Amino acid sequence: MIAELGHFALILAFTVACAQGTVPLFGAWRGHLPSIRLADTAAVLQFVLVAGAFAALMHAYVTSDFSVANVYANSHSQKPLLYKITGLWGNHEGSLLLWAFMLSLFGAMVALFGRNLPDSFRARALAVQGLVGVGFMAFMIFTSNPFLRMDPAPLEGQGLNPILQDPGLAFHPPFLYAGYVGISIAFSFAVAALIEGRVPPSWARWVRPWTLAAWAMLTIGITGGSYWAYYELGWGGFWFWDPVENASLMPWLAATALLHSAIVVEKRDTLKSWTILLAIVAFSLSLLGTFLVRSGVLTSVHAFASDPERGFFILVFLGSVTGGALTLYAIRAPALKAGGLFQTISREGALVLNNLLLATATATVLLGTLYPLILDVLTGTKVSVGPPFYNATFMPLMVPLIVALGIGPLLPWKRGDLFAVLDRLKFIALASVVAAALVLWLTMDAPLMAIVAFAFAFFLAGSVILEFVDRVRLRQLGLAGAFRRLFTLPRGAIGMSLAHFGMAVSVIGIAAATGFAQEHLGVMKAGDTLDFGGYHLTFKGVEQVPGPNYTAARGTVEVEGVGLLQPETRRFVAPPMETTESAIHSTPWGDLYVVVGDKAGEGYATRIYWKPFVIWIWAGGVIMAFGGFVSLSDRRLRVGAPIRRAAPAAAPAE
């Protein structure tokens, strides 16, 4: 009964979204006030209905109602409650419902908290948001109904892929989806601006909080996914350039570019058509990720069971959203007037450089991801694109980006003096080179790339600190005065410093963990000892331990001065499958990573890694996301922000 109510709520939400996607557009065109006002009501109503559908499916999962086909296929009565809940989005239909839920949540938030937006603009943006919702809900209702019943109802479910029964994996998709979907707001705002035919500087201020929130969520999602891959896959890697990882990285890169170019729109009233294009591209790349995962056009470890009919539907949907927006862009963008001029060496210039590099990086990842497909279609040749491609193309783009990141925030708007800035940074540059040389000297045969990366990361961290110290006037005001001044600074500036500093922290982690990792592979018998990475390890043996829905072979390794590390190999019953649970001793300066595998003769196959500073990779991601949230709390983005120009009148374009 509850599942049917959920299905019904979903269909109602679909019809509401249809109204939301059309009536306000007409209203804003003709200046018909009731039609304009419908947008807010419809957005909130749509959210309530989709939330109802979501709750109904959640109820079916929590109560293990196996008469619902989706629950039968993806859950099991013996599964811990937490994973019954997260099982909802571990599959195609359920994850679509989560998408639709978040989409309508963001729409409702615009309706409720977007009171500072002109009515007709908000109506148009919500209409576009509604149309995106129509696509998602039609997809569910016509091809992927999560509420489909089974008769007779099976007694037991088919379980969830055990590799998904892990807190890290259970929670990173909702963050990623929140990020993808959050970018939909930037998209809707961009399309609404194109319909109106003008992009006032205030547009950038409207779009900024949504983009920031989405970007921060996406950062957390990518960081979490990377950390999950690190400890769960048992090989100590943190990024594999898998198509689906790339699918999350591309919107992140585009959203990062969008955040920065929107600043130029807001402050200098220029770079408008580029910023609008970025908003469209960022959301299209989010949808592309969804398409790639579900259509079966690329092979990936993340792929859901694919189905050509579904693939066709998403392709049509993707085509309408992206094609429609880009057609509108082709018509309207040439008429967008550029405002203020600036010189190449200026804050704007640095932000343009940042955008060029980020856009090129996005295009590089897109090319690497799609190249096997393009080549296959054109020539029938099968190739795979792996880390060597990205090391040769993506990494070199990051070097100038990091330099620009260090210098840019020190340049003034309009017209800057590069030499003056370089003069301020000369000690930091010198200190970075010396510090990197010191690392080289201490570690002897270090890989050159890692040393170079260190030097740039030190430079970035140093210049971020310098900029921050000068901003709080530490040298003039002293510690107490600077601390007081910190609270009067715009939060956006503090957020920027944090995010840039997080980037430096991540780069140090990546360079150290890839350049200086040590590994020991071999068979160990009970009682064997090993000196490794500065630790003294004793292998104590392996014992069988029962878990809630699996049995585990638990190895025990005693590490002198640390305690016991107990990696497990878990054997699940439903479905039969094995997972590796590595045991990690994490310290700020490195991780000791132990995996015990199968029995080999008298002993067990063991893999032991020393990953120096690896935790910094994710710490940097967390700092970046935190910077995003700090920036989000900026007064300027909240209600009552000072409006420097007259508020744009709610007038149609023509």
Add this chain to the structure above:
Amino acid sequence: MKGQFRFLLAALPLAVAIGLGGLFYDRLGKNPSELPSVLIGKPAPEFDLPGLDPGQPGFATADLRAGSVTVVNVFASWCAPCRIEHPILTKLAGQPGFRLVGLAYKDKPEATKAFLAELGNPYALIGSDLAGRVAIDWGVYGVPETYVVSKQGEIMWKHVGELTDEVIARELQPLVEKLAQ
């Protein structure tokens, strides 16, 4: 003139999107993991690989024409599916009618030796393709990969990804038996 240029520039993203859409449409409903090899029925490329130790025999084209059917398995110690595949290879190596030969792909000999010391060595011969050049000639797409080579040294069959009991029973075994006659 400038206006026209602006219009073309603004239409460029749409053109790119339409192109990509066409590519995706073409791919729908096809299996991306199906990999045809152009080398099927052709003689194996010429090569001569060293063994894992300076003294040990390596693996060369001549070994493929030594009078028996050869199953060539491309593997690496760094490849996770190779570990999964390993017990199946060990079982396969015990069967008569062919020689199982290993091609260690882009793997340091010490790492390969540690891998085999840990899990056992099912291979009659091992060639170390540290640079990956021979693998390029063979059209290796990824590790693991397995080829069946006839007594005359012609590549007859290719499988991408780890071997499974099902693939061996349905494809590899019947082919090897036919070629061995």
